[in-house]
Amino acid sequence: MAGAGATALAGALSACSGSTLGADKGSAAKSAKLTLPAYAKETLAKPDLSAPGTDPAYLRYPSTTPRSTKGTPGDGKKINAITSTWSLMPPGMASNSYWQELNKRLGSVLAMDVVNGNLGDGYAGKLEALIAAGDLGDMVWIPTNGGALSKPLQLMQAKFHDLTGYLSGDAVKDFPNLANLPTYSWKSAVMGGALYGPVVTYGRLGQVYVVNSKFWEPVGGIAFSSAQDFLDKGKDLLDAKRKKYVLEPAYVNHVHMFAEWHGATSGWRTHNGKLQHMFEQPEYAAAIEFGAKVFKANLFWPDANVADAIDKVAGGQQLGAYVQSYPGYRVDLQTQPFTLDVIVPFAATPGAKPVFDMGTGALGFTAIPTTVPKARIKTLLNVLDYLAAPFGSEERKFLDNGIEGRHYTMGLGGAIRPTALGKAEAVTTAQPVATLCQGPEYLYVPGNDTALRLAFATQKKLLAIAQTSASLGYYSDTALSKNASLTTTMYDLVSDIVSGRKPMSAWAPAVKQWRSGGGDAMRHEYGDAIAKG
Secondary structure (H helix, E strand, O other): OOOOOOOOOOOOOOOOOOOOOOOOOOHHHHHHHOOOEOOOOOOOOOOOEOOOOOOOEEOOOOOOOOOOOOOOOOOOOOEEEEEEEOOOOOOOHHHOHHHHHHHHHHOOOEEEEEEEOOOOOHHHHHHHHHHHHOOOOOEEEEEHHHOOOOOHHHHHHHHEOOOHHHHOEHHHHHOHHHHOOOHHHHHHHEEOOEEOOOEEEOOOEOEEEEEEHHHHHHHOOOOOOOHHHHHHHHHHHOEHHHOEOOEOOOHHHHHHHHHHHHOOOOOEEEEOOEEEEHHHOHHHHHHHHHHHHHHHOOOEOOOOOOOOHHHHHHHOOOOOEEEEEHHHHHHHHHHOOOOEEEEOOOOOOOOOOOOEEEOOOEEEEEEOEOOOOHHHHHHHHHHHHHHOOOOOOHHHHHHHHOOEOOOEEEOHHHOEEEOHHHHHHHHHHHHHHHHHOOOOOOEEOOOOHHHHHHHHHHHHHHHHOEEOOOOOOOOOHHHHHHHHHHHHHHHHHHHHHHOOOOOHHHHHHHHHHHHHHHHHHHHHHHHHHHHHO
Protein backbone atom coordinates (compact mmCIF):
# COMPACT_ATOMS: atom_id res chain seq x y z
CA MET A 1 0.00 0.00 0.00
CA ALA A 2 1.33 3.36 -0.94
CA GLY A 3 1.34 4.75 2.56
CA ALA A 4 1.51 8.39 1.63
CA GLY A 5 -1.19 8.06 -0.90
CA ALA A 6 -1.33 9.55 -4.34
CA THR A 7 1.51 11.96 -4.77
CA ALA A 8 1.69 14.87 -7.22
CA LEU A 9 4.75 14.21 -9.36
CA ALA A 10 6.59 17.47 -9.82
CA GLY A 11 8.34 18.02 -13.11
CA ALA A 12 7.37 16.75 -16.53
CA LEU A 13 8.43 13.97 -18.84
CA SER A 14 10.09 15.79 -21.69
CA ALA A 15 11.25 12.80 -23.72
CA CYS A 16 8.01 12.82 -25.76
CA SER A 17 7.67 16.58 -25.95
CA GLY A 18 9.23 16.67 -29.38
CA SER A 19 7.09 13.83 -30.73
CA THR A 20 5.38 14.32 -34.08
CA LEU A 21 2.34 12.47 -32.82
CA GLY A 22 -0.71 14.67 -32.95
CA ALA A 23 -3.16 15.02 -30.08
CA ASP A 24 -6.09 12.62 -30.24
CA LYS A 25 -8.89 15.18 -30.25
CA GLY A 26 -11.54 12.47 -30.01
CA SER A 27 -10.04 10.75 -27.00
CA ALA A 28 -12.68 11.97 -24.55
CA ALA A 29 -15.57 10.70 -26.64
CA LYS A 30 -13.84 7.37 -27.24
CA SER A 31 -13.07 6.97 -23.54
CA ALA A 32 -16.65 7.70 -22.57
CA LYS A 33 -17.91 4.92 -24.86
CA LEU A 34 -15.43 2.26 -23.74
CA THR A 35 -16.91 -0.71 -21.85
CA LEU A 36 -15.22 -0.92 -18.47
CA PRO A 37 -14.23 -4.32 -17.02
CA ALA A 38 -17.18 -6.32 -15.69
CA TYR A 39 -17.34 -6.39 -11.89
CA ALA A 40 -17.40 -9.80 -10.24
CA LYS A 41 -17.31 -9.42 -6.46
CA GLU A 42 -15.15 -11.84 -4.53
CA THR A 43 -15.75 -12.08 -0.76
CA LEU A 44 -13.56 -14.56 1.09
CA ALA A 45 -14.02 -13.04 4.55
CA LYS A 46 -17.17 -11.53 6.05
CA PRO A 47 -16.35 -8.17 7.71
CA ASP A 48 -17.07 -7.57 11.39
CA LEU A 49 -18.07 -3.96 10.70
CA SER A 50 -19.62 -2.64 7.52
CA ALA A 51 -21.75 0.24 6.33
CA PRO A 52 -22.57 1.76 2.92
CA GLY A 53 -19.47 3.35 1.41
CA THR A 54 -17.05 2.30 4.16
CA ASP A 55 -14.13 -0.07 3.85
CA PRO A 56 -14.96 -3.51 5.29
CA ALA A 57 -13.48 -3.72 8.80
CA TYR A 58 -12.08 -6.81 10.49
CA LEU A 59 -11.46 -7.15 14.22
CA ARG A 60 -9.69 -10.50 13.75
CA TYR A 61 -7.70 -11.95 10.90
CA PRO A 62 -9.64 -14.82 9.26
CA SER A 63 -8.70 -18.23 10.67
CA THR A 64 -8.75 -19.78 7.20
CA THR A 65 -7.36 -18.13 4.08
CA PRO A 66 -8.10 -20.02 0.84
CA ARG A 67 -6.21 -19.31 -2.34
CA SER A 68 -7.76 -16.89 -4.81
CA THR A 69 -5.54 -17.94 -7.75
CA LYS A 70 -4.61 -21.24 -9.32
CA GLY A 71 -1.14 -22.54 -10.05
CA THR A 72 1.88 -20.29 -10.49
CA PRO A 73 1.26 -17.12 -12.52
CA GLY A 74 4.80 -16.56 -13.80
CA ASP A 75 6.56 -18.24 -16.72
CA GLY A 76 9.99 -18.67 -15.15
CA LYS A 77 11.38 -15.64 -16.94
CA LYS A 78 12.45 -12.44 -15.19
CA ILE A 79 9.87 -9.65 -15.03
CA ASN A 80 11.40 -6.18 -15.01
CA ALA A 81 9.03 -3.71 -13.36
CA ILE A 82 9.27 0.04 -12.73
CA THR A 83 7.37 1.10 -9.64
CA SER A 84 7.37 3.59 -6.78
CA THR A 85 7.31 3.79 -3.00
CA TRP A 86 6.43 6.58 -0.58
CA SER A 87 8.25 5.15 2.39
CA LEU A 88 11.62 3.60 3.16
CA MET A 89 13.29 1.88 0.23
CA PRO A 90 13.18 -1.91 0.60
CA PRO A 91 16.36 -3.99 1.07
CA GLY A 92 17.74 -5.36 -2.19
CA MET A 93 16.45 -8.65 -3.51
CA ALA A 94 19.66 -10.52 -2.66
CA SER A 95 19.25 -9.80 1.06
CA ASN A 96 15.45 -9.65 1.22
CA SER A 97 13.77 -12.94 2.17
CA TYR A 98 10.27 -11.49 1.57
CA TRP A 99 11.19 -10.54 -1.99
CA GLN A 100 12.79 -13.94 -2.58
CA GLU A 101 9.66 -15.73 -1.33
CA LEU A 102 7.50 -13.53 -3.55
CA ASN A 103 9.55 -14.62 -6.56
CA LYS A 104 8.99 -18.27 -5.64
CA ARG A 105 5.24 -17.80 -5.34
CA LEU A 106 5.05 -15.88 -8.61
CA GLY A 107 7.18 -18.41 -10.46
CA SER A 108 9.24 -15.57 -11.92
CA VAL A 109 11.78 -13.14 -10.56
CA LEU A 110 10.04 -9.79 -10.10
CA ALA A 111 12.96 -7.42 -10.60
CA MET A 112 11.57 -4.09 -9.37
CA ASP A 113 13.25 -0.81 -10.15
CA VAL A 114 11.86 1.17 -7.19
CA VAL A 115 11.77 4.98 -7.26
CA ASN A 116 10.97 6.98 -4.12
CA GLY A 117 7.82 8.98 -4.90
CA ASN A 118 8.66 11.55 -2.22
CA LEU A 119 11.66 12.79 -4.18
CA GLY A 120 10.01 15.51 -6.25
CA ASP A 121 10.35 14.70 -9.94
CA GLY A 122 12.28 11.48 -9.29
CA TYR A 123 9.71 9.16 -10.90
CA ALA A 124 9.11 11.34 -13.95
CA GLY A 125 12.87 11.77 -14.35
CA LYS A 126 13.38 8.02 -14.14
CA LEU A 127 10.82 7.34 -16.85
CA GLU A 128 12.34 10.07 -18.99
CA ALA A 129 15.73 8.38 -18.85
CA LEU A 130 14.32 4.91 -19.54
CA ILE A 131 12.21 6.08 -22.48
CA ALA A 132 15.22 7.82 -23.97
CA ALA A 133 17.21 4.61 -23.55
CA GLY A 134 14.39 2.46 -24.95
CA ASP A 135 14.41 0.38 -21.76
CA LEU A 136 10.96 0.19 -20.18
CA GLY A 137 11.14 -3.45 -19.14
CA ASP A 138 7.95 -5.51 -18.81
CA MET A 139 5.70 -3.49 -16.48
CA VAL A 140 5.53 0.23 -15.77
CA TRP A 141 3.42 1.96 -13.14
CA ILE A 142 1.70 5.01 -14.69
CA PRO A 143 0.22 7.60 -12.26
CA THR A 144 -3.47 8.44 -12.67
CA ASN A 145 -4.08 10.19 -16.02
CA GLY A 146 -0.32 10.26 -16.55
CA GLY A 147 0.40 12.24 -13.38
CA ALA A 148 2.73 15.08 -14.34
CA LEU A 149 3.98 13.31 -17.45
CA SER A 150 4.08 15.36 -20.61
CA LYS A 151 1.74 14.17 -23.38
CA PRO A 152 0.71 10.98 -21.55
CA LEU A 153 -1.77 9.88 -24.22
CA GLN A 154 0.84 10.02 -26.98
CA LEU A 155 3.25 8.19 -24.71
CA MET A 156 0.75 5.37 -24.13
CA GLN A 157 -0.18 5.09 -27.79
CA ALA A 158 3.46 4.98 -28.89
CA LYS A 159 5.07 2.85 -26.20
CA PHE A 160 2.47 0.56 -24.56
CA HIS A 161 0.09 -2.24 -25.51
CA ASP A 162 -3.62 -1.47 -25.77
CA LEU A 163 -5.05 -4.05 -23.34
CA THR A 164 -8.72 -3.33 -24.00
CA GLY A 165 -9.26 -6.75 -25.55
CA TYR A 166 -7.88 -8.46 -22.44
CA LEU A 167 -9.69 -6.39 -19.81
CA SER A 168 -12.84 -4.74 -21.19
CA GLY A 169 -16.24 -6.18 -20.34
CA ASP A 170 -16.36 -9.90 -19.54
CA ALA A 171 -12.81 -10.44 -20.82
CA VAL A 172 -11.49 -9.42 -17.40
CA LYS A 173 -13.13 -12.49 -15.87
CA ASP A 174 -10.15 -14.50 -17.08
CA PHE A 175 -8.42 -12.71 -14.20
CA PRO A 176 -10.84 -13.07 -11.24
CA ASN A 177 -8.96 -10.84 -8.80
CA LEU A 178 -8.80 -8.04 -11.37
CA ALA A 179 -12.55 -8.48 -11.96
CA ASN A 180 -13.02 -7.94 -8.20
CA LEU A 181 -11.58 -4.41 -8.40
CA PRO A 182 -14.28 -1.71 -8.09
CA THR A 183 -15.66 -0.33 -11.33
CA TYR A 184 -15.07 3.32 -10.42
CA SER A 185 -11.32 2.76 -10.11
CA TRP A 186 -10.95 1.43 -13.67
CA LYS A 187 -11.75 4.84 -15.15
CA SER A 188 -8.24 5.92 -14.18
CA ALA A 189 -6.78 3.31 -16.54
CA VAL A 190 -8.66 4.61 -19.59
CA MET A 191 -6.86 6.91 -22.01
CA GLY A 192 -7.77 7.73 -25.60
CA GLY A 193 -10.61 5.24 -25.61
CA ALA A 194 -8.41 2.33 -24.57
CA LEU A 195 -7.57 0.42 -21.40
CA TYR A 196 -3.81 0.45 -20.94
CA GLY A 197 -3.47 -1.82 -17.93
CA PRO A 198 -4.83 -3.16 -14.65
CA VAL A 199 -5.80 -0.33 -12.36
CA VAL A 200 -4.01 0.19 -9.05
CA THR A 201 -7.16 0.53 -6.97
CA TYR A 202 -7.15 2.77 -3.94
CA GLY A 203 -9.65 3.83 -1.30
CA ARG A 204 -12.05 6.56 -2.44
CA LEU A 205 -11.79 8.49 0.81
CA GLY A 206 -9.45 11.43 0.21
CA GLN A 207 -6.89 13.23 2.33
CA VAL A 208 -7.32 13.50 6.09
CA TYR A 209 -5.71 15.39 8.97
CA VAL A 210 -3.97 12.76 11.09
CA VAL A 211 -3.13 13.51 14.72
CA ASN A 212 -1.97 11.95 17.95
CA SER A 213 -4.72 13.10 20.31
CA LYS A 214 -2.29 13.36 23.23
CA PHE A 215 -0.56 16.30 21.55
CA TRP A 216 -3.86 18.24 21.61
CA GLU A 217 -4.98 17.31 25.15
CA PRO A 218 -3.59 20.54 26.73
CA VAL A 219 -6.05 22.58 24.61
CA GLY A 220 -9.04 20.32 25.06
CA GLY A 221 -8.53 17.86 22.21
CA ILE A 222 -9.28 18.06 18.50
CA ALA A 223 -12.72 19.70 18.65
CA PHE A 224 -12.58 23.17 17.06
CA SER A 225 -15.30 25.81 16.83
CA SER A 226 -13.68 27.67 13.92
CA ALA A 227 -10.49 28.09 11.92
CA GLN A 228 -9.51 30.90 14.30
CA ASP A 229 -10.00 28.53 17.24
CA PHE A 230 -7.66 26.05 15.52
CA LEU A 231 -5.09 28.81 15.02
CA ASP A 232 -5.35 30.03 18.61
CA LYS A 233 -4.95 26.53 20.03
CA GLY A 234 -2.02 25.91 17.72
CA LYS A 235 -0.31 29.03 19.04
CA ASP A 236 -0.83 27.77 22.60
CA LEU A 237 0.84 24.47 21.75
CA LEU A 238 3.77 25.95 19.82
CA ASP A 239 7.12 25.70 21.60
CA ALA A 240 9.84 26.48 19.08
CA LYS A 241 12.61 26.35 21.70
CA ARG A 242 11.77 22.69 22.31
CA LYS A 243 11.22 22.06 18.58
CA LYS A 244 7.53 21.51 19.13
CA TYR A 245 5.53 22.65 16.12
CA VAL A 246 1.96 22.01 15.03
CA LEU A 247 1.96 21.16 11.31
CA GLU A 248 4.25 19.48 8.80
CA PRO A 249 5.47 21.93 6.11
CA ALA A 250 3.34 20.53 3.25
CA TYR A 251 1.65 23.85 2.51
CA VAL A 252 -0.57 22.78 -0.41
CA ASN A 253 -1.92 19.78 1.50
CA HIS A 254 -2.76 21.93 4.50
CA VAL A 255 -4.55 24.47 2.30
CA HIS A 256 -6.63 21.57 1.02
CA MET A 257 -7.65 20.79 4.62
CA PHE A 258 -8.42 24.47 5.31
CA ALA A 259 -10.45 24.61 2.07
CA GLU A 260 -12.65 21.76 3.28
CA TRP A 261 -13.38 23.73 6.46
CA HIS A 262 -14.43 26.71 4.33
CA GLY A 263 -16.55 24.54 2.02
CA ALA A 264 -14.48 24.48 -1.17
CA THR A 265 -14.85 21.56 -3.56
CA SER A 266 -11.72 19.81 -4.77
CA GLY A 267 -11.84 19.72 -8.56
CA TRP A 268 -15.11 20.98 -10.07
CA ARG A 269 -18.56 21.84 -8.71
CA THR A 270 -21.77 23.22 -10.17
CA HIS A 271 -22.33 26.81 -9.05
CA ASN A 272 -25.18 28.97 -10.35
CA GLY A 273 -25.71 26.49 -13.16
CA LYS A 274 -22.08 26.61 -14.29
CA LEU A 275 -19.04 24.46 -13.59
CA GLN A 276 -16.64 26.19 -11.24
CA HIS A 277 -13.15 24.93 -10.46
CA MET A 278 -11.59 24.89 -7.02
CA PHE A 279 -9.11 27.58 -8.04
CA GLU A 280 -12.01 29.92 -8.87
CA GLN A 281 -13.87 29.35 -5.62
CA PRO A 282 -13.71 32.14 -3.00
CA GLU A 283 -13.61 29.47 -0.29
CA TYR A 284 -10.31 28.19 -1.69
CA ALA A 285 -8.85 31.70 -1.75
CA ALA A 286 -9.94 32.07 1.89
CA ALA A 287 -8.09 28.83 2.68
CA ILE A 288 -4.89 30.21 1.13
CA GLU A 289 -5.19 33.38 3.20
CA PHE A 290 -5.66 31.30 6.33
CA GLY A 291 -2.62 29.24 5.40
CA ALA A 292 -0.55 32.42 5.27
CA LYS A 293 -1.77 33.31 8.79
CA VAL A 294 -0.73 29.86 10.00
CA PHE A 295 2.72 30.35 8.48
CA LYS A 296 3.13 33.78 10.07
CA ALA A 297 2.18 32.23 13.41
CA ASN A 298 5.14 29.85 12.99
CA LEU A 299 2.99 26.73 13.28
CA PHE A 300 4.67 24.90 10.40
CA TRP A 301 7.79 22.79 11.00
CA PRO A 302 10.62 25.10 9.89
CA ASP A 303 12.49 22.58 7.69
CA ALA A 304 10.49 22.12 4.50
CA ASN A 305 12.31 18.85 3.82
CA VAL A 306 11.21 17.08 6.99
CA ALA A 307 11.16 13.38 6.13
CA ASP A 308 9.70 11.81 9.27
CA ALA A 309 6.51 13.79 9.93
CA ILE A 310 4.55 10.62 10.65
CA ASP A 311 6.95 9.58 13.40
CA LYS A 312 6.99 13.08 14.89
CA VAL A 313 3.20 13.11 15.08
CA ALA A 314 2.94 9.53 16.33
CA GLY A 315 5.40 10.32 19.11
CA GLY A 316 3.10 13.12 20.24
CA GLN A 317 5.94 15.44 21.18
CA GLN A 318 7.14 17.38 18.12
CA LEU A 319 4.28 17.68 15.61
CA GLY A 320 0.52 17.97 16.00
CA ALA A 321 -0.80 16.92 12.59
CA TYR A 322 0.14 15.75 9.13
CA VAL A 323 -1.93 15.32 5.97
CA GLN A 324 -2.33 11.78 4.68
CA SER A 325 -4.53 9.92 2.24
CA TYR A 326 -7.14 7.92 4.10
CA PRO A 327 -5.72 4.61 2.77
CA GLY A 328 -2.30 5.79 3.96
CA TYR A 329 -3.77 6.56 7.37
CA ARG A 330 -5.06 2.98 7.43
CA VAL A 331 -1.51 1.75 6.91
CA ASP A 332 -0.17 4.13 9.56
CA LEU A 333 -2.65 2.69 12.06
CA GLN A 334 -1.14 -0.72 11.44
CA THR A 335 2.50 0.32 11.65
CA GLN A 336 2.60 3.01 14.33
CA PRO A 337 2.64 2.15 18.07
CA PHE A 338 0.13 4.92 18.84
CA THR A 339 -3.59 5.25 18.15
CA LEU A 340 -3.80 7.97 15.54
CA ASP A 341 -6.97 10.00 15.12
CA VAL A 342 -8.40 12.23 12.39
CA ILE A 343 -9.71 15.80 12.53
CA VAL A 344 -13.12 15.70 10.86
CA PRO A 345 -13.69 18.90 8.82
CA PHE A 346 -15.54 21.60 10.76
CA ALA A 347 -16.95 25.03 9.87
CA ALA A 348 -14.13 27.55 9.42
CA THR A 349 -16.50 30.46 10.01
CA PRO A 350 -20.13 30.84 11.13
CA GLY A 351 -22.36 29.69 8.31
CA ALA A 352 -19.65 27.77 6.44
CA LYS A 353 -20.58 24.25 5.31
CA PRO A 354 -17.56 21.96 5.79
CA VAL A 355 -17.06 19.19 3.26
CA PHE A 356 -14.87 16.16 2.83
CA ASP A 357 -13.37 15.49 -0.59
CA MET A 358 -13.50 12.02 -2.05
CA GLY A 359 -10.63 10.77 -4.18
CA THR A 360 -10.56 9.07 -7.58
CA GLY A 361 -10.20 5.60 -6.10
CA ALA A 362 -7.01 4.78 -7.97
CA LEU A 363 -3.26 5.39 -7.95
CA GLY A 364 -3.01 4.87 -11.69
CA PHE A 365 -2.42 1.65 -13.60
CA THR A 366 0.34 -0.71 -14.66
CA ALA A 367 1.10 -0.73 -18.38
CA ILE A 368 2.95 -3.25 -20.54
CA PRO A 369 5.43 -1.83 -23.10
CA THR A 370 5.10 -2.79 -26.76
CA THR A 371 8.60 -4.28 -26.59
CA VAL A 372 7.00 -7.16 -24.64
CA PRO A 373 5.82 -9.91 -27.05
CA LYS A 374 2.03 -10.24 -27.21
CA ALA A 375 2.40 -13.91 -26.33
CA ARG A 376 3.57 -12.89 -22.86
CA ILE A 377 0.80 -10.39 -22.05
CA LYS A 378 -1.48 -12.94 -20.36
CA THR A 379 1.38 -14.15 -18.18
CA LEU A 380 2.01 -10.63 -16.94
CA LEU A 381 -1.71 -10.06 -16.38
CA ASN A 382 -1.81 -13.29 -14.36
CA VAL A 383 1.02 -11.96 -12.18
CA LEU A 384 -0.88 -8.71 -11.63
CA ASP A 385 -3.99 -10.76 -10.88
CA TYR A 386 -2.02 -12.48 -8.11
CA LEU A 387 -0.99 -9.10 -6.70
CA ALA A 388 -4.67 -8.03 -6.71
CA ALA A 389 -5.70 -10.84 -4.33
CA PRO A 390 -8.45 -9.82 -1.85
CA PHE A 391 -8.39 -9.77 1.94
CA GLY A 392 -9.05 -13.22 3.33
CA SER A 393 -6.96 -14.99 0.70
CA GLU A 394 -3.68 -16.82 1.21
CA GLU A 395 -2.04 -14.55 -1.35
CA ARG A 396 -3.12 -11.33 0.40
CA LYS A 397 -2.00 -12.63 3.79
CA PHE A 398 1.47 -13.20 2.38
CA LEU A 399 1.63 -10.04 0.27
CA ASP A 400 0.73 -7.81 3.21
CA ASN A 401 2.66 -9.61 5.94
CA GLY A 402 5.28 -11.99 4.59
CA ILE A 403 6.17 -15.41 5.99
CA GLU A 404 4.61 -16.50 9.28
CA GLY A 405 7.22 -17.07 11.97
CA ARG A 406 9.74 -14.97 10.09
CA HIS A 407 8.03 -11.69 9.18
CA TYR A 408 5.09 -11.93 11.55
CA THR A 409 3.58 -13.99 14.33
CA MET A 410 -0.08 -14.68 15.14
CA GLY A 411 -1.07 -13.28 18.52
CA LEU A 412 -4.13 -13.87 20.65
CA GLY A 413 -7.42 -13.38 18.87
CA GLY A 414 -5.83 -13.72 15.44
CA ALA A 415 -3.77 -10.53 15.65
CA ILE A 416 -0.88 -10.40 13.18
CA ARG A 417 2.26 -9.03 14.82
CA PRO A 418 5.09 -7.97 12.51
CA THR A 419 8.58 -8.92 13.62
CA ALA A 420 11.57 -6.60 13.34
CA LEU A 421 12.53 -8.38 10.12
CA GLY A 422 8.95 -8.03 8.90
CA LYS A 423 9.07 -4.27 9.37
CA ALA A 424 12.43 -4.11 7.58
CA GLU A 425 11.55 -6.40 4.67
CA ALA A 426 7.82 -7.13 4.28
CA VAL A 427 6.47 -3.66 5.08
CA THR A 428 8.97 -1.82 2.88
CA THR A 429 8.77 -4.26 -0.05
CA ALA A 430 4.99 -4.67 0.02
CA GLN A 431 4.52 -0.99 -0.80
CA PRO A 432 6.22 -0.88 -4.23
CA VAL A 433 4.61 -4.25 -5.01
CA ALA A 434 1.18 -2.78 -4.20
CA THR A 435 1.93 0.21 -6.44
CA LEU A 436 1.94 -2.27 -9.33
CA CYS A 437 -1.41 -3.77 -8.31
CA GLN A 438 -3.35 -4.50 -5.13
CA GLY A 439 -6.69 -5.74 -3.88
CA PRO A 440 -9.65 -3.65 -2.66
CA GLU A 441 -9.24 -1.61 0.53
CA TYR A 442 -10.03 -2.98 3.98
CA LEU A 443 -9.61 -1.96 7.62
CA TYR A 444 -7.60 -4.16 9.97
CA VAL A 445 -5.60 -2.97 12.97
CA PRO A 446 -4.00 -6.02 14.61
CA GLY A 447 -4.56 -6.19 18.34
CA ASN A 448 -6.08 -2.71 18.58
CA ASP A 449 -9.86 -2.88 18.45
CA THR A 450 -10.11 0.67 19.79
CA ALA A 451 -8.15 2.08 16.85
CA LEU A 452 -10.14 0.06 14.34
CA ARG A 453 -13.51 1.10 15.74
CA LEU A 454 -12.34 4.72 15.86
CA ALA A 455 -11.23 4.59 12.22
CA PHE A 456 -14.49 2.96 11.15
CA ALA A 457 -16.56 5.56 13.03
CA THR A 458 -14.48 8.34 11.44
CA GLN A 459 -15.17 6.95 7.97
CA LYS A 460 -18.91 7.27 8.60
CA LYS A 461 -18.49 10.87 9.80
CA LEU A 462 -16.45 11.76 6.73
CA LEU A 463 -18.90 10.10 4.37
CA ALA A 464 -21.73 12.13 5.92
CA ILE A 465 -20.18 15.33 4.53
CA ALA A 466 -18.45 13.79 1.52
CA GLN A 467 -18.56 15.20 -1.97
CA THR A 468 -16.95 14.32 -5.27
CA SER A 469 -15.78 16.48 -8.11
CA ALA A 470 -18.51 17.08 -10.70
CA SER A 471 -16.05 15.94 -13.36
CA LEU A 472 -15.41 12.49 -11.86
CA GLY A 473 -16.19 9.84 -14.44
CA TYR A 474 -16.16 12.30 -17.35
CA TYR A 475 -13.43 13.08 -19.83
CA SER A 476 -11.76 16.20 -21.13
CA ASP A 477 -9.04 16.21 -23.78
CA THR A 478 -7.65 19.47 -22.42
CA ALA A 479 -7.54 18.07 -18.88
CA LEU A 480 -5.60 15.06 -20.13
CA SER A 481 -3.00 17.18 -21.89
CA LYS A 482 -2.78 20.29 -19.70
CA ASN A 483 -4.29 19.77 -16.24
CA ALA A 484 -1.14 18.39 -14.61
CA SER A 485 1.12 21.27 -15.68
CA LEU A 486 -1.53 23.92 -14.95
CA THR A 487 -2.16 22.48 -11.49
CA THR A 488 1.55 22.34 -10.71
CA THR A 489 1.87 26.03 -11.57
CA MET A 490 -1.05 26.97 -9.33
CA TYR A 491 0.14 24.83 -6.45
CA ASP A 492 3.58 26.41 -6.68
CA LEU A 493 1.90 29.78 -6.26
CA VAL A 494 -0.11 28.48 -3.28
CA SER A 495 3.17 27.54 -1.58
CA ASP A 496 4.67 30.92 -2.43
CA ILE A 497 1.71 32.83 -0.96
CA VAL A 498 1.48 30.72 2.20
CA SER A 499 5.21 31.06 2.86
CA GLY A 500 5.16 34.82 2.24
CA ARG A 501 7.25 34.77 -0.91
CA LYS A 502 4.37 36.29 -2.90
CA PRO A 503 1.31 38.37 -1.89
CA MET A 504 -2.28 37.18 -1.94
CA SER A 505 -2.91 39.72 -4.69
CA ALA A 506 -1.00 37.40 -7.07
CA TRP A 507 -3.79 34.80 -6.89
CA ALA A 508 -6.53 36.47 -8.96
CA PRO A 509 -4.26 37.19 -11.99
CA ALA A 510 -2.99 33.60 -11.82
CA VAL A 511 -6.56 32.28 -11.92
CA LYS A 512 -7.18 34.33 -15.08
CA GLN A 513 -4.07 32.82 -16.67
CA TRP A 514 -5.20 29.35 -15.59
CA ARG A 515 -8.56 29.95 -17.27
CA SER A 516 -7.07 31.17 -20.56
CA GLY A 517 -4.38 28.48 -20.47
CA GLY A 518 -6.86 25.60 -20.39
CA GLY A 519 -9.27 26.04 -17.48
CA ASP A 520 -12.10 27.42 -19.60
CA ALA A 521 -11.56 24.72 -22.22
CA MET A 522 -11.81 22.03 -19.53
CA ARG A 523 -15.00 23.65 -18.22
CA HIS A 524 -16.54 23.53 -21.70
CA GLU A 525 -15.48 19.95 -22.41
CA TYR A 526 -16.59 18.61 -19.04
CA GLY A 527 -19.85 20.53 -19.35
CA ASP A 528 -20.58 18.96 -22.74
CA ALA A 529 -19.74 15.48 -21.43
CA ILE A 530 -21.99 15.91 -18.39
CA ALA A 531 -24.84 17.22 -20.54
CA LYS A 532 -24.60 14.17 -22.80
CA GLY A 533 -24.63 11.91 -19.74
